[in-house]
Amino acid sequence: MMKLFDQNIMKIRNVLFGLITVALSAASGFLTTTDAQIAVQGETVYTVSGEAIQNGIVLINNGVIEEVGSEDEVDIPSDYERHEAAVVTPGLIDARTVVGLAGYYNQDHDQDQLETSNAVQPELRAIDAFNAREFLVNYLMEEGITTIHTGHAPGAVISGQTMIAKTSGETVEESLVDSTTTIAVTFGPSIDNNYDSPGTRAKAVAVLRQNLIEAREYADKRAAGEDQSRNLKMEALADLLDGKIRALVSAHRAHDIMTALRIQREFDFPMILEGASEAYVVLDEIKEADIPVVIHPLMTRPSGERKNVDMETPAKMKEAGIPFAFQSGYESYVPKTRVARFEAAIAAANELGFESALHALTLGAAEILGIDDRVGSIEEGKDADIVLYDGDPFEYVTHIEGVIINGEIVYDGE
Amino acid sequence: MMVLIGSLLAFSQSTPQAFTGATIIPISGEPINNGVLIVQDGEIVAVGDADTDIPGNADLHDVSGKVLMPGLVDTHSHVGEGDGGDYSSSLHPDVRIMDTIDPRSKEFRKVVSGGITSVNIMPGSGLLMSGQTVYVKPKPADTIEEMLIVVDEETGVYGGLKMANGTNPLRSNGSPGTRAKSAAMVRELFIDAQEYQQKIEAADGDPSEMPERDLRMETLVEVLEGKRIVHNHTHRHDDILTAIRLAEEFGYRLVLQHVSEAHKVADEIAESGAHASIIAIDSPGGKLEAINMININGRELEDAGVNVAFHTDDPIVDSRFLLRSAALGVRNGMSRKAALESVTIAGARMMDIEDRVGSLEEGKDADFIILSGEPLSVYTHVEQTWIEGEKVYDRSNPEDRDYATGGYEIFRSTNMHIHGERH
Numbered sequence: 068m069m070k071l072f073d074q075n076i077m078k079i080r081n082v083l084f085g086l087i088t089v090a091l092s093a094a095s096g097f098l099t100t101t102d103a104q105i106a107v108q109g110e111t112v113y114t115v116s117g118e119a120i121q122n123g124i125v126l127i128n129n130g131v132i133e134e135v136g137s138e139d140e141v142d143i144p145s146d147y148e149r150h151e152a153a154v155v156t157p158g159l160i161d162a163r164t165v166v167g168l169a170g171y172y173n174q175d176h177d178q179d180q181l182e183t184s185n186a187v188q189p190e191l192r193a194i195d196a197f198n199a200r201e202f203l204v205n206y207l208m209e210e211g212i213t214t215i216h217t218g219h220a221p222g223a224v225i226s227g228q229t230m231i232a233k234t235s236g237e238t239v240e241e242s243l244v245d246s247t248t249t250i251a252v253t254f255g256p257s258i259d260n261n262y263d264s265p266g267t268r269a270k271a272v273a274v275l276r277q278n279l280i281e282a283r284e285y286a287d288k289r290a291a292g293e294d295q296s297r298n299l300k301m302e303a304l305a306d307l308l309d310g311k312i313r314a315l316v317s318a319h320r321a322h323d324i325m326t327a328l329r330i331q332r333e334f335d336f337p338m339i340l341e342g343a344s345e346a347y348v349v350l351d352e353i354k355e356a357d358i359p360v361v362i363h364p365l366m367t368r369p370s371g372e373r374k375n376v377d378m379e380t381p382a383k384m385k386e387a388g389i390p391f392a393f394q395s396g397y398e399s400y401v402p403k404t405r406v407a408r409f410e411a412a413i414a415a416a417n418e419l420g421f422e423s424a425l426h427a428l429t430l431g432a433a434e435i436l437g438i439d440d441r442v443g444s445i446e447e448g449k450d451a452d453i454v455l456y457d458g459d460p461f462e463y464v465t466h467i468e469g470v471i472i473n474g475e476i477v478y479d480g481e
Numbered sequence: 482m483m484v485l486i487g488s489l490l491a492f493s494q495s496t497p498q499a500f501t502g503a504t505i506i507p508i509s510g511e512p513i514n515n516g517v518l519i520v521q522d523g524e525i526v527a528v529g530d531a532d533t534d535i536p537g538n539a540d541l542h543d544v545s546g547k548v549l550m551p552g553l554v555d556t557h558s559h560v561g562e563g564d565g566g567d568y569s570s571s572l573h574p575d576v577r578i579m580d581t582i583d584p585r586s587k588e589f590r591k592v593v594s595g596g597i598t599s600v601n602i603m604p605g606s607g608l609l610m611s612g613q614t615v616y617v618k619p620k621p622a623d624t625i626e627e628m629l630i631v632v633d634e635e636t637g638v639y640g641g642l643k644m645a646n647g648t649n650p651l652r653s654n655g656s657p658g659t660r661a662k663s664a665a666m667v668r669e670l671f672i673d674a675q676e677y678q679q680k681i682e683a684a685d686g687d688p689s690e691m692p693e694r695d696l697r698m699e700t701l702v703e704v705l706e707g708k709r710i711v712h713n714h715t716h717r718h719d720d721i722l723t724a725i726r727l728a729e730e731f732g733y734r735l736v737l738q739h740v741s742e743a744h745k746v747a748d749e750i751a752e753s754g755a756h757a758s759i760i761a762i763d764s765p766g767g768k769l770e771a772i773n774m775i776n777i778n779g780r781e782l783e784d785a786g787v788n789v790a791f792h793t794d795d796p797i798v799d800s801r802f803l804l805r806s807a808a809l810g811v812r813n814g815m816s817r818k819a820a821l822e823s824v825t826i827a828g829a830r831m832m833d834i835e836d837r838v839g840s841l842e843e844g845k846d847a848d849f850i851i852l853s854g855e856p857l858s859v860y861t862h863v864e865q866t867w868i869e870g871e872k873v874y875d876r877s878n879p880e881d882r883d884y885a886t887g888g889y890e891i892f893r894s895t896n897m898h899i900h901g902e903r904h
Binding site: 170171172173174202203206339345347348366368369370372375376377378379398399400401402403404405406409414415416417461462463464465466 | 645762764765766767768769771772796797800802805808809811812857858859860861866884886887888889890891892
């Protein structure tokens, strides 16, 4: 009881801090961007949106990319702070994680990724639980991850909402890119581990359909301007059915993926498939449904519903023309998070190749998440999120020498 | 028919096999460009440069452009679907994981796809002593006996003793409930074993004077006599020192396993002479007593002069990523030499099998791997794995390759060892 009380006090205090920060930020008109002027010189600059540039230069001004080109094309103004590296890429994107809701202690007080009081809770907002100062958020940043799509975990029929954040910033308001990106939906046996009911996969699907049918009615009344009392659960699901947000659907076994596609057709909501251990069995069906995939961590353990994972799935999805991105996923034990860069490396080495892996880890992920107007490539006008390396970003022995987020050097490799 | 097959195998074994053109990393010496490896009857006959004499009757294997190095040694794994002691007690030196391993487990196919040719398979860490470990070669076999690496023909020992301290063996409603109680229980049992050992010595070979057979005591006497090495799961710096303290009190040989906070007590570990078998993981956290585990342990232990090996603790790290662990060691400041030793000869020393495996030297077992390139590169694949002169994995064979990459129903019959909260 005492513990619960303490937690509530902590949460209230965090909310108050947040409000104060918002007020201060609004007053100063200054969030995480900076007016520092930086020139990054790379022996190889992977812009991702275009060809790699040898001896390239990226100019950063006021938090955004001002100019990019070869050293013959770009002049570095004398007052710009210079940084050099062997390899330069856009900031990397982890397209599905729970860090910030899940902390590294793995104790009750820092595990907010799955609420087990109810298996259907689309009203749970990630922004109300995200701890921008969580150790693991900073840890991912030091591995070159500058943007994370994080939020409620798989394991409930609907576990809650997800959000997109930068891995810098001291409050969720400072870090935030998008507050309500998806609603996390799960198909498969993991729900049974967390709830007495639904206790089977079939029952879970029935519960989901019933909720979506009610949400359809709610959405229709809302569209018609009819009076109805506000219902947070239904508001969130109505937004899904109206196409304002998407479903992030976890499914691993091929038949669970097919069920997910069946329900998506029935209710016609926008969807991202996540996990998808057996995607390679139903590539044609996924392609036909025109649904992008955030593929499971490539080094995930081959057990349970993930028993049939294949390190060559990303290569097969590329060949099939299915857009995909990488994720760190959800870990309940050790390691507490994986690193999307390391997972992409395994795909790169297993038939996908360097360029395609880097694309999926940057611009490809940004496109799937709908944030490619801001991040994912080194292009003029985009957020200045840049990573500097001393070698191939996917090689085990390579070091990160610098991370820049919103034009600010947030990590210098030390 | 079996006899005929047996003699055919024996015949093929006695034909020398010569591998030419590769960069050979013998571990026992400097890399050899355009090297030659010759094996026969399961053993290494010669390792040398391009001028090495190749017997006229040898089968030639042109492996130009490849890298050839010793098969990898994994000092801590849970493959093979075995088990250990139960919760009737926390002390099970009598229990053998050997009696429970499935030699046909498909996990062994995965192990060789990762280039591992010697494995220490251990019971879990939820007990102070969960049982005897087993050293095996993951080669095709119908019985576990065929896979055993017998350390010493005289004693017949083929494994160590798994011990654990810290939080894993603690029971909230039972014993031990604290760290101090854990140490006291272990000391008490070793004192019993010392007395048992004294009775055996007093009998001086007279069967009528021998104490009654006691499986628990017999195993611990092997430990006290230095014939059986203790593999002690431990994470926190104070638990590491407790493991060392008990080993010194009873004079047993100690391999520290995991050693998550080794970086805090590297000099003390070096001073004790204990070996350190460590793990590389992709982020800290997830397990409270291991929260300060960071991947600088390899560097710190190397600098302190400790014999250090990486292990997989499969399924915590998959057996296919042992070389990756060594590479992460280099990323965090370990020397390349120590990193390559950490997955070969250093681990062999922890299992008393360094005279047979862990380096490419004349007279040693013909256990080696052929890599597509630089051992510490993510882009490198294990192309072939050989154990005692027999090819046990070939990536060019689609069925073998499936174990390296995964896929549909590859691991269907396998029940992965699950640690729960106790690994």
